[in-house]
Amino acid sequence: MKITFTALLIGLGAFFCVATLGAAGAERVYHTGDATCDGWPRAPIGMAPGFCAGIVVAPPADFDARTIRLPRVLLPLPGGKDFLVTDTGKWNSPGGALFRITAERSKPTVITPILTGLYMPHDMVRGPDGKVYVNEQGRIFRFDPLAADPKATVETVIANAPDTRTRYNFHPLSSFIFDTNNDMLLSVGAPSDQCLKDGKPDGISFCAQSEGDYKAAAIRRYAYLGNGKWSTEFTIMAQGLRNSVALVRHSSGTLLEADNGMDFAPADTPFEKLNVLRQGAHYGWPYCYDMTGTNPAWASAHVMDCASAAYTKPVRLLPPHGAPLSMLYYDGAMFPQLRGKLLIALHGYRPAGSRIAAFAVDSRGIPLAAPNAHYDMYASPSGDEVASLPYAGPASEPLLLTPGWNNVDGMHPRGAPVGLAVSQDGAIWVAENTNATILRIARDQP
Numbered sequence: 001m002k003i004t005f006t007a008l009l010i011g012l013g014a015f016f017c018v019a020t021l022g023a024a025g026a027e028r029v030y031h032t033g034d035a036t037c038d039g040w041p042r043a044p045i046g047m048a049p050g051f052c053a054g055i056v057v058a059p060p061a062d063f064d065a066r067t068i069r070l071p072r073v074l075l076p077l078p079g080g081k082d083f084l085v086t087d088t089g090k091w092n093s094p095g096g097a098l099f100r101i102t103a104e105r106s107k108p109t110v111i112t113p114i115l116t117g118l119y120m121p122h123d124m125v126r127g128p129d130g131k132v133y134v135n136e137q138g139r140i141f142r143f144d145p146l147a148a149d150p151k152a153t154v155e156t157v158i159a160n161a162p163d164t165r166t167r168y169n170f171h172p173l174s175s176f177i178f179d180t181n182n183d184m185l186l187s188v189g190a191p192s193d194q195c196l197k198d199g200k201p202d203g204i205s206f207c208a209q210s211e212g213d214y215k216a217a218a219i220r221r222y223a224y225l226g227n228g229k230w231s232t233e234f235t236i237m238a239q240g241l242r243n244s245v246a247l248v249r250h251s252s253g254t255l256l257e258a259d260n261g262m263d264f265a266p267a268d269t270p271f272e273k274l275n276v277l278r279q280g281a282h283y284g285w286p287y288c289y290d291m292t293g294t295n296p297a298w299a300s301a302h303v304m305d306c307a308s309a310a311y312t313k314p315v316r317l318l319p320p321h322g323a324p325l326s327m328l329y330y331d332g333a334m335f336p337q338l339r340g341k342l343l344i345a346l347h348g349y350r351p352a353g354s355r356i357a358a359f360a361v362d363s364r365g366i367p368l369a370a371p372n373a374h375y376d377m378y379a380s381p382s383g384d385e386v387a388s389l390p391y392a393g394p395a396s397e398p399l400l401l402t403p404g405w406n407n408v409d410g411m412h413p414r415g416a417p418v419g420l421a422v423s424q425d426g427a428i429w430v431a432e433n434t435n436a437t438i439l440r441i442a443r444d445q446p
Contacts, residue, residue, distance in 0.1 A: 028435055029061055030412050038427070038442035039105035044411050046384050046404015050444050051335075053402070056103045056429070057111065057438035067111050068099060071431040071438060072173075073124045073326070073419040075132065077145060080424035084114070084145055085431055085438065086121040086134065092164065092172060096121045098134065100145070101438060114150050115143070119165070123175040128182050129228055135174050138163035140184070157230055158222060162188050170216050177247045177255070182224035185237055185255075185277075187244035190217040193263050194297050195286040201298055207286050210239060217242055217285050219257075219277065240283035240312075241275070246344065248327040250365025258324035258344060259314075262289055267351055267377065268389060272322050273314035276366065281312040290317065291393040316367050317395045319375040322355075323348030326420045329365065330358070334426025334443060337399075342367060344398075345417035345430070351378040354405045354415035356430065356441075357398035367396035378406040401428075401441060 032055060035042040040054025047053060059066045070088040077084060082102050089095035096118035102110040115121075119137040127133045131142040131153075140158035147153045162170035171189025179185055191214070195207035202208050210217035218241060220234040243260035250256065255277040261270050262285070270289035287298045288306035291313055304310050318324055326345040330338040342359040346352070352375060359367035373395035376386040384404035405415035416434035423429055428441040 028413050030055055030058065030435075030437070031410060032058075036446045038440070038445055040103075040440055040442075043439060045402060045415065047441075047444070048399055048401050048403065050337075051401055051441055052444040053430075054440045054442060055437060056109055056440050057101065057436075059436035063436075066436055068436055068438075070433045071419070071436060072122050072433055074421035074429050074431050074438075075124045075126065076421055076423050076429075083421065083423075083429060083438075084124060084132065085419070086124050088120045088122065088173075088433070089118075090120075092120070094119050096136065098124075103440075114145060115154065120172055122173045125176060125178065128178060133157070133176070135161055135176055135186070137161075137165055137172065140176060140186070157228075158184065158186070160232065160234075161186060162216075167214070170214070171243055173245065175245050175247050177249060179221070179255075180249075180253060184222040184224070184230050185247070186220040186222065186234070187241070187247065187257075188216050188218050188220055189243040189245070189260075190285065193242075194295060196297060201301055204301070206303055207298075210285065219244060237279055238277050238281050238283065240281075240285045240287075242285040246324045246327045247277075248329065248342070250329060250361070252364050254365045256327065256342075256365065258318060258327055259283065259285075260323050260325075262286065262295065263321060264289075268320050269392075271320045271392060271395075272318035272324055274316040274318055274324075274367065275312070275314050276364075278312065282310065283314075284311045287311075315394070316369065317391050317393045318344070319346060319348075319352035319355075319377070321348050321350035322346040322352045323350075325418045328420050328422065329361075330422060330428070332422045332426025332428070335428075341399075343401075343420055343428070345420050347417055347433075349414075351406075352376070354378070354417075355403070356401045356415075356417055356420070356428075358401055359396050359398045367398070369394045370397040373397050376400065376403065382407045382409060384408060 030043045032041040037052035037054035043053040072086045075084045087097045098115040100112045121136040123135050125133045133142045139156050141156045144153040164172045176186040195202050195209045218239040219237040221237040223231040244257045246258035257275045259273045287304040288311045292307045294306045325347045346355045373391045374388045379385040379387050407414040416432040418433045419431035421429045430439040
């Protein structure tokens with residue numbers, strides 16, 4: 001059910017945050033019953049017509065009894081039944097792992113550890129050489145998951161990736177992508193929300209955290225040297241990006257970044273941003289937000305005119321505090337209506353998150369702008385009723401694959417989508433870190 005009213009915003013942001021973070025009894029498991037989704041137990045969440053979600057991995061409620069604890073990124077393997085998944089294990093501590101998931105209809109799902117003892121592994125990409133590349137604290141390594149002994153094939157390729165064990169001035173999770181010339185582009189998240197120190201700007205003429213020695217809130221470029229080697233030094237490809245966890249390249253060459261922006265207290269501001277990455281551009285953090293907004297904390301420093309070309313503005317706004325953590329262009333056969341569309345996982349704990357959205361795009365892979373675009377926000381901390389609210393700039397209206405994925409006691413937890421992947425049969429696989437669940441979105445059939 002959709003509710004349209006603006007009074008919802010009064011106090012909702014703080015109420016939602018306190019209620020969800022402080023709710024010890026909040027749902028963490030799916031109550032499936034006997035219904036199935038294309039052969040897997042059906043998750044009882046609200047789905048778009050024609051879609052359903054099946055549960056491939058369902059953890060026990062006891063966290064200590066779990067095999068997979070905090071799944072992040074999924075990568076399909078040849079054959080259609082096997083996936084790799086990174087698992088951070090614990091926050092800011094060792095104990096991460098990489099697992100193989102073998103899942104077939106009417107058979108128990110098999111979870112096999114491939115690499116263990118990792119420190120907060122997150123992103124995972126197939127490289128130009130066909131091997132699998134993974135980042136953890138301090139490095140990016142590659143390995144052959146199909147080898148008889150995958151661990152014996154592990155080889156470090158970037159040894160100076162951000163590492164909070166030696167320098168706390170980075171966000172602990174990074175993502176990376178290969179450029180068209182095989183250069184490696186590595187995101188370096190900011191260590192704070194607004195670059196403040198003791199409530200004041202951390203810096204005088206610029207943010208010390210992003211434009212000083214730390215070089216955070218940026219995209220690093222490691223030049224490809226050939227023969228499977230990359231430069232040990234990096235240059236800055238783009239800056240002013242608070243947290244670039246979601247990166248994707250369109251077939252046209254467009255490189256998109258979905259930025260996890262500043263976390264102002266109101267639930268409706270600021271908006272997350274979808275950017276087209278360009279060499280040398282500055283995307284505003286911590287000085288600017290939305291299209292021309294100036295961060296009040298930095299306004300008196302006059303570092304950047306947010307109405308000028310110095311601020312590279314987003315091509316589209318995304319729901320406020322939605323926390324986009326994964327993107328891909330759908331190329332599977334199961335859903336012809338999604339072919340070529342951009343899928344974005346909105347992980348955020350705020351009421352505009354907990355959704356997977358599918359955007360129609362133009363020839364450059366940029367979501368089509370919609371006049372008077374609106375986004376959905378859950379109307380209360382528990383329950384799937386939503387309010388429809390307007391954007392403050394150019395935006396799109398997607399097909400929400402999971403429109404009803406808030407916490408509903410006795411039925412399902414609040415969605416926490418991170419990694420997205422498309423399997424050989426065209427199903428969409430989803431990793432949820434908070435719920436330690438792997439879902440499979442398929443055609444709506446038993």
